[in-house]
Amino acid sequence: MTAPETRGIQITNFRKLYGKTEAVKEVSLSVERGELFGLIGPDGAGKTTLMRAVCTLLVPDGGTVLVQGRDAARDIAAVRARLGYMPQRFSLYQDLTVEQNLRFFADLFQVRQKEREGRLEELYRFSRLGPFKKRRAGALSGGMRQKLALSCALVHTPETLVLDEPTTGVDPVSRHEFWEILRAIQKEGTTILVSTAYLDEADRCDRVALMHEGRIVAVGTPEEIKAGFRHVLYRLAGRDARELRRFFSGLPQVHSTQLFGDAVHVVFAKKPGQSDWEEWRHALEGKLEHWSPERPSVEDVFLELIGSGR
Amino acid sequence: MRRIVHMTQKEFRQVFRDKPMVAIIFAVPIVQLFILAFAITTEVKHTKLMVVDYDRSTVSKDLVLAFVHTDRFDLAGHTTDLREVREGMRGWEVQMGLVIPAGFGADLVRGLKPQVQVVSDGVDGNSSGIATGYAHGILAGFGADYAAVQDSGAPPAGLSSVRMEERMWYNPDLSSQQFMVPGIVVVLLTILPMMLSAMSLVKEKEIGTMEQLSVTPLRKHQLLAGKLIPFLFLSYVELAIVTTVAVLIFRIPMNGSYMLLALLALLYLFATLGLGIFISTITRSQQQAMFVAWFFMVFMIMMSGFFIPIENMPPVLQKLTHLNTMRYFMSIIRDIFQKGSSLPFLLRDVVPLAAFGLTIFSVSVLAFRKRVG
Known part of the structure; x- marks a missing residue:
């Protein structure tokens, strides 16, 4: 652990109200410098609110937000100059070309002339947008738009990069590519705070915070999060997955069940014995063919934490 | 200062990228001038x-x-x-x-x-x-x-001994075009700056770029200056085009000073650009902005004496016209064109125009917020 002033992002007792609704309730969080940190949770969990506070876009109703040691509510100009933000909605000028968009943001951030060309080349290289320089932003595909938005947020080589659900609505191949790019940016020493509603993307982060209804319900590396799973997960396969699920969800020692393609994930309160399995196989008249313990995913932990999924 | 230049440059790019917009800015005023000048006539013929x-x-x-x-x-x-x-x-x-x-x-x-x-x-x-x-x-x-x-002798007793000799000064033919065309210039100088500035500001909100701009070091005054300078410039281009057409094609005599006209137009543009900013602060989409701008415009035109003489209105409405900046510029531009009035004779209208223009502009600038949430 490092001192709060030297951390990438330090959020302490942050609160934000919209009217009478508490969007974020007393949240504290720290992101180390150079870390790729994921903010994970469903829509309406308060991820965007928290990220906009980091980006100096809203004033907290309580608590403080420090970005690279600077107060995001007071030292606004200094924070903005060293921060890159990619909002959830694509928000570049669709009627300007890729190059015009990049140069416009380079102008606004007053990137020095001698550094500019080199930086633009770098950005074209990793985003692979070079061949599309003259294309209008509005004519790009979803994945390319996200890469352009990312490039615009990076044009001034920020210390901190904040990305609000950058992979939402992007095809799986582009999503994969996007995460690779984030890793490459991290290697430059950039602190990255990224949010996502896809729980499976948690594994791509150094550390994650799971958010639900304005609170953080768990923080840690993906491994630590998974290790926090208190129940026992089994993967079951057989001839009729639906029938299997119906049978197991009726048992008292079962916490929750979920269909996973042809298989069923069953969460038990405690590990069942061999005799239990024999008994169930018998009761199901051979429909249960295979069972094995399964490593829980972040999604399983999340569902357990928020107490749903039954 | 450099940021204002970049913002202005970007704004110009966007305006000229949008071909229908270019048509609206340059062709529509002239078409309007022609149609309105012939259609709105108070003369009775045939x-x-x-x-x-x-x-x-x-x-x-x-x-x-x-x-x-x-x-x-x-x-x-x-x-x-x-x-x-x-x-x-x-x-x-x-x-x-x-x-x-x-x-x-x-x-x-x-x-x-x-x-x-x-x-x-x-x-x-x-x-x-x-x-x-x-x-x-x-x-x-x-x-x-x-x-x-x-009888070429004594004047006939039957016909009145007092005769009225009519002389129409400034507009001897009582041509209504002479009266209307300068008025149309005012209307066009309202539509372009008010509507375009409001829509261009709201567009940034609507497509989310305002959020992106918010995290840049771009300051509010730089953003507004960058947004308004292009429309100020385009308004002057339009003023030049329309005045040229009025003088060369409609043969409207320009008896006053072009410099004075351009100078006083600046006061009026402060008011209309200010209204544009104001509209952008109370609306969220370009569609809303257009409706609100339209509402303002109808009110302004009706209450300006453009074709309904203010003297004919009920006293309450007459008082209300004093709130209308267009009223002042309407009478200024007609005075300059037809009477060739110089500044001292126009002060009656210039003082309230300046007061309203600068007030509207500063209040709107203060009300404008870069942060969206």
């Missing part, structure tokens, strides 16, 4: 006249010719039955009836004061009033000419 001639003398024929020789009246027909005039008016074929009594010619020759009757369709009160005025003028002229021909 009134359809039916003659009921009970006299049938050479004198009465001369009188009818005196009417028909002007382009103010067209002969719709002759009749000896007054009822036909009534029928004609019902069928919109006759707008005025001229009844010449029997013995009219003889009476006039004898120096008596014969009377004729003029019947006018009063449905459109304004036009019929004007047409009746023309008829009055023709009759007076006819009487005088006839008397002069009859």
Whole structure:
């Protein structure tokens, strides 16, 4: 652990109200410098609110937000100059070309002339947008738009990069590519705070915070999060997955069940014995063919934490 | 300062990238100028006249010719039955009836004061009033000419000894274009800056780029300056185009100083650009902005004296027009064009225009927020 002033992002007792609704309730969080940190949770969990506070876009109703040691509510100009933000909605000028968009943001951030060309080349290289320089932003595909938005947020080589659900609505191949790019940016020493509603993307982060209804319900590396799973997960396969699920969800020692393609994930309160399995196989008249313990995913932990999924 | 330049540059790029927008900015004003200049006219021409001639003398024929020789009246027909005039008016074929009594010619020759009757369709009160005025003028002229021909001696006792000589100063032909065209210039200088600046600011909100701009070191005044300078510039280009068309094509005499016009236009543009900013603060989409701008525009045009004279309005509404910045610029531009007034004569309008313009502008700038949430 490092001192709060030297951390990438330090959020302490942050609160934000919209009217009478508490969007974020007393949240504290720290992101180390150079870390790729994921903010994970469903829509309406308060991820965007928290990220906009980091980006100096809203004033907290309580608590403080420090970005690279600077107060995001007071030292606004200094924070903005060293921060890159990619909002959830694509928000570049669709009627300007890729190059015009990049140069416009380079102008606004007053990137020095001698550094500019080199930086633009770098950005074209990793985003692979070079061949599309003259294309209008509005004519790009979803994945390319996200890469352009990312490039615009990076044009001034920020210390901190904040990305609000950058992979939402992007095809799986582009999503994969996007995460690779984030890793490459991290290697430059950039602190990255990224949010996502896809729980499976948690594994791509150094550390994650799971958010639900304005609170953080768990923080840690993906491994630590998974290790926090208190129940026992089994993967079951057989001839009729639906029938299997119906049978197991009726048992008292079962916490929750979920269909996973042809298989069923069953969460038990405690590990069942061999005799239990024999008994169930018998009761199901051979429909249960295979069972094995399964490593829980972040999604399983999340569902357990928020107490749903039954 | 450099950021303002970049913002301005970007804004120009966006305006010129948008081809329909370029058309709206440059072609529409000219089309509007042409259509409005010819359509909005307060002159009354080609009134359809039916003659009921009970006299049938050479004198009465001369009188009818005196009417028909002007382009103010067209002969719709002759009749000896007054009822036909009534029928004609019902069928919109006759707008005025001229009844010449029997013995009219003889009476006039004898120096008596014969009377004729003029019947006018009063449905459109304004036009019929004007047409009746023309008829009055023709009759007076006819009487005088006839008397002069009859005896060149003493003035005839019958016709009035006090004669009115009419001289229309500044606009001798009473051409309504001379009055309307400068007014149209004002209307165009309202639409472009108000609507375009409001829409361009709201567009940034609507497509989310305002959020992206918010996290850049771009300051509010830099953003606004970068947004407004292009529209200020385009407004002047439009002013130049429209003034050129007015002077060269419509032959509107420009009696005043172009410099003064350009200078005072700046005050008015402060007001309209300010309104544009204001509209952008109270709306969220371009569509909303357009509706609100439209609302402002209708109010401003109606209450400006553009084609409804302010003097004709009820006192309460007359007072309300003092809140309308367009009112002041409307009378300034007409004064400059037609009377060639210099600044001291315009102060009555310039002072309130400046006060409103700068107030609207500063209040709107203060109300404008870069942060969206």
